[in-house]
Amino acid sequence: MTHPTNGLDDVVHQRVRLGILAVAHEARRVEFGFLRTALDLTTGNLSQHLTVLEKAGLVEIEKGYEGKRGRTWVHLTAAGKRALQDEISQLKRLIRQVEETRAADPAATEPS
Amino acid sequence: MTHPTNGLDDVVHQRVRLGILAVAHEARRVEFGFLRTALDLTTGNLSQHLTVLEKAGLVEIEKGYEGKRGRTWVHLTAAGKRALQDEISQLKRLIRQVEETRAADPAATEPS
Numbered sequence: 055m056t057h058p059t060n061g062l063d064d065v066v067h068q069r070v071r072l073g074i075l076a077v078a079h080e081a082r083r084v085e086f087g088f089l090r091t092a093l094d095l096t097t098g099n100l101s102q103h104l105t106v107l108e109k110a111g112l113v114e115i116e117k118g119y120e121g122k123r124g125r126t127w128v129h130l131t132a133a134g135k136r137a138l139q140d141e142i143s144q145l146k147r148l149i150r151q152v153e154e155t156r157a158a159d160p161a162a163t164e165p166s
Numbered sequence: 167m168t169h170p171t172n173g174l175d176d177v178v179h180q181r182v183r184l185g186i187l188a189v190a191h192e193a194r195r196v197e198f199g200f201l202r203t204a205l206d207l208t209t210g211n212l213s214q215h216l217t218v219l220e221k222a223g224l225v226e227i228e229k230g231y232e233g234k235r236g237r238t239w240v241h242l243t244a245a246g247k248r249a250l251q252d253e254i255s256q257l258k259r260l261i262r263q264v265e266e267t268r269a270a271d272p273a274a275t276e277p278s
Contacts, residue, residue: 059185060206067181073171076260080267092169142264145257148188152254155192 058148065110066141070095070103075138078113078130086126104128112137170260177222178253182207182215187250190225190242198238216240224249 066072073093078084090100107113112134116127130138178184185205190196202212219225224246228239242250 056206057185057189057204059181059188062181064181067179069171069174069176069179072260073169076171076264077169079264094168094172138264142261145261148184149254149257152188152191152250 058144058151061144061147062141063137065106066112066137068103070099071107072141074100074103074107074128075112075130075134075141078128079135079138083116083127083129086128089128107134110137170256170263173256173259174253175249177218178224178249180215182211183219184253186212186215186219186240187224187242187246187253190240191247191250195228195239195241198240201240219246222249 066075070093074089077089077092086100089095090097093100095103104113104115108115110133111131113128114131116129118125118127178187182205186201189201189204198212201207202209205212207215216225216227220227222245223243225240226243228241230237230239
């Protein structure tokens with residue numbers, strides 16, 4: 055069986071993008087400013103990672119207005135939902151593997 | 167409460183480095199060739215990531231011999247063990263958050 059990290063997709067696993075996918079998963083759609091604040095990002099950094107996710111078909115970006123104010127909304131595509139679930143499955147395998155090791159080897163929990 | 171991905175450290179979270187730390191955690195020390203095969207990496211790629219981990223104080227690299235063959239061994243430092251545990255804790259928080267959302271919102275599990 056291949057190591058769990060071999061099955062992770064860098065597009066999804068990267069810290070900021072994983073955050074975007076997770077937050078977008080919590081609602082039908084999320085607003086750009088909300089994401090930026092929740093994930094403590096600059097506008098440029100968030101835009102850059104959204105572009106990667108959009109090109110990979112994992113999110114859709116929608117521009118619109120709320121009153122007179124321009125707004126950018128982000129929502130997960132079906133492929134985005136699947137990609138997030140795959141990532142979560144691999145992470146669970148990884149966590150199980152790390153924790154089984156710890157349980158099997160008391161020395162691993164010794165302060166050093 | 168800050169989003170779980172904000173608490174992840176890029177040095178540890180990066181896919182290949184997370185793999186190295188997880189495999190190194192399974193034994194007192196692991197041999198370079200074993201790591202390379204287990205994580206399906208090139209020599210150059212593995213060396214590069216080991217250097218990042220060594221500079222961060224998360225692994226120690228030891229060169230030696232097995233018979234006449236040069237061998238490179240890698241082992242986790244105490245800081246490396248802690249860093250891996252911190253990563254695992256944040257990942258568990260993330261997984262809980264994603265899975266609670268799914269449970270709370272049946273629409274999120276609809277095929278689309």
